[in-house]
Each structure stands twice: as C-alpha cells, then as structure tokens.
Amino acid sequence: MSTSRHVQKRFASTAAKLVSVPISQLPKFPPKGALRHPPPGTPSTSKWGDWDPQTWAALQPSPQSTFTALAHRIGLAQVLSNKEIEQACTHPSYLPFYSKHNPDEQSLNANGNLATLGNSLLGLFASEFLHTSYPHLPTRVLKAAVSAYVGPQTCASVAKEIGAAPLLRWHRTPPNPMRPPILHATALSSIPRALTALVYQQRSLPTARSFAHTFFLSRDVDIRTMLKFTDPRLNLIETVAKYGREKPVTRLLKETGRHSISPVFVVGAYSGVDKLGEGFGSSLKMAEYRACEDALHRLYLSRTPPHEVHLPTSTFLGFTPDALFSSSSSPSSSPSSSASEPLEAEFIPGSLGESEVLLGSAGRSGIRSAERPRMDAGSGDSAVVGR
Incomplete structure (x- = not known):
C-alpha cells in the first residue's frame, strides 16, 4: 500500500514539473497505465513497459482557459481566438512526436509558417525603426541592433514575460547535417513571431507594427557597446x-x-x-x-528626435x-477597410546618413596600403x- 502511494506522489510531482496542467482539469488521474504492475519476468518491451510518465505529461493538452488568459494578458482577446493562440504555441518539432503516439487522431496545426512570416515582419519593423532613428549607424552595427531588438533571445524573453512558456508544445530534436538542434529557447522564440504574423493576418500591417513596437522596440538597448x-x-x-x-x-x-x-x-x-x-x-x-x-x-549615435521619425x-x-x-477594433469598423480605394499617407523620407566606416588598413591580405x-x-x- 505504501509503495503504491509513493509511486502516485512521485508521478504527480513529475507531471507538475513538465506541464502547467492542473490535476483538477484531468478527467482521470492518475491514468491506468501508472498503476499497472508488470508480472515478474515481463520484458520491458511488452505493453506493460510502454507507458512513460514524461511522455504522457508531454501529450496532455493545455486547458482552453490558459489560452484565453494569454490573449487577455497581451491585449489580443478581441483579435485572436483560442485555436489560433494554441497554434502559435505549437512548434513544428512537436508534430512527429504527437503523430507517433496518436496515429489515429488528426494532426495539429504548428506555427512554422507563422513564425517565418513573423520573423520577416519583425526584421522589417526593427530595421526601418533603427535606420530612421539612427541614420548614421554603420551597417554591421545596424544588423547587431536588429538582432538585439527582435533576435531569438529577445523573442524567447518576450515569450517568458507574457507567460507563454508553460503553453509551449515542442520536442527536443538532435542535430543533423541538414538542420541545427531544436532547443527550448529556439522553440520558445517562435511564439512571439507567430503572434506577430497572426496580428498581421487578422488585422493589417500597421497593427502588426504597433504590436512589435509595444513588445519589442520599446525596450532599452545600449547600442553604444556595439560600436x-x-x-x-x-x-x-x-x-x-x-x-x-x-x-x-x-x-x-x-x-x-x-x-x-x-x-x-x-x-x-x-x-x-x-x-x-x-x-x-x-x-x-x-x-x-x-x-x-x-x-x-x-x-x-546621433538620433533623430522621436517626433520627426517617419x-x-x-x-x-x-x-x-x-x-x-x-x-472595438474590428476590420469593419476601420475607415480604411474599403477595398475599392485604399488610402495612403504621404511619406517624407529622412536624410540618408553616412553609414559606412572606412578603414585604411589592408589587414592580412598582403596588399600594401x-x-x-x-x-x-x-x-x-x-x-x-x-x-
């Protein structure tokens, strides 16, 4: 009796560390596989040894209330549905793992395409913001600043700050000659990128830019140390x-x-x-x-005044x-939602700066300068x- 109670407590603590699914949300806990005791001499490859608590915990879906809470935390409750939030939190590395253990169920929707689109949008917003704010910034420093604002580490930090880390569904993948390994930070960085793409699809480009400025470009990054x-x-x-x-x-x-x-x-x-x-x-x-x-x-590092940034x-x-x-934000309530005659604002370009640092050293090329x-x-x- 004491052994069974110890196994149950150990399983509960292990499951609590892996996913953020409360035990009260599970219809039957613990599952029958956790209480099975294989007969003496049964090999581990039989049906008695197939059940693994970590695999079982990784396959449990998050409650719908957690997706609703995430949408309210980031202010997108009226823009994105729970199904779209769940797709944004599902990394493509999780699909083979899920299909392997649930071959009869329908495959899930991953955020692979959304993360790619969101990465391009974030790069666009960060590049134009930095180039307009710092017109004389060297090209290499501009690239480093873009990575500091919307790079993988920053995206992973944003995902943790908005509370999306417990909702991530992913599977660790070892490296191969075709792709690098899939680590937790890599999968976590796909969530803010997918959210940016969803805002762009459900609303428009200006709203996606507003989302990027709110969660990414409003950060304080010391560009001086990059020079x-x-x-x-x-x-x-x-x-x-x-x-x-x-x-x-x-x-x-x-x-x-x-x-x-x-x-x-x-x-x-x-x-x-x-x-x-x-x-x-x-x-x-x-x-x-x-x-x-x-x-x-x-x-x-001469910066354009914020009120002059266009x-x-x-x-x-x-x-x-x-x-x-x-x-109240909805596509039908916007005055620019008319597809017959889209409106455009006049663009006043700023002055282009000298963004290249010239050097007179030949380095190790062997050419005399x-x-x-x-x-x-x-x-x-x-x-x-x-x-």
Missing part, C-alpha cells in the same frame, strides 16, 4: 575627410599628477574650431583614443496604433598627444 573601433584615430581622420571638413587635431585640455603615480589627462579632438569629442585617461595615448572614440560615437510603413493607413488593444595618416597636434601652448 567597436580598432583604431578610432584612423577612423576619425577618414570620416572627417569624407565629410569635407578640416583635418582633425587633438589638444590637451587639462592634466593633473603628471609626475605622480596616478596622472589624469583630458584630451579633446577638434576639426577647426569645432570640438568633436573629449576623452580622459591615465596616459596621453589613452586619452587620445577615448577622445577619437567619443567623436565617432557622437556622429554614428517610418516607411506608416504610409499604409489601416488601424490606429491604439485600436489594436481596444475592444598607403602611408598611415597621422593626426596633427594642436597649435599654441597645447601639448602634442601621442609623442
């Missing part, structure tokens, strides 16, 4: 020359403790009378390095941004930096 310069001094010289400005010079602005154990130097980078950047350090070279780096950061996708007039999360340009020292009583 890495091997030689900021050389980058600054070529960048200033590209804009047709006067060749930059460095000037020592302040110093203290030159002959002590902890000196501090403050250096400024100038182009004519304009101060481009400022840096400090325990040596002149370090201060010059930081001054040139600060000048480049001021250029490439996104290309804003030309498609559909739903207002607040209509997505209101109960031109003589390395040197930054001139300031005139007057200012000290020469780097000598």
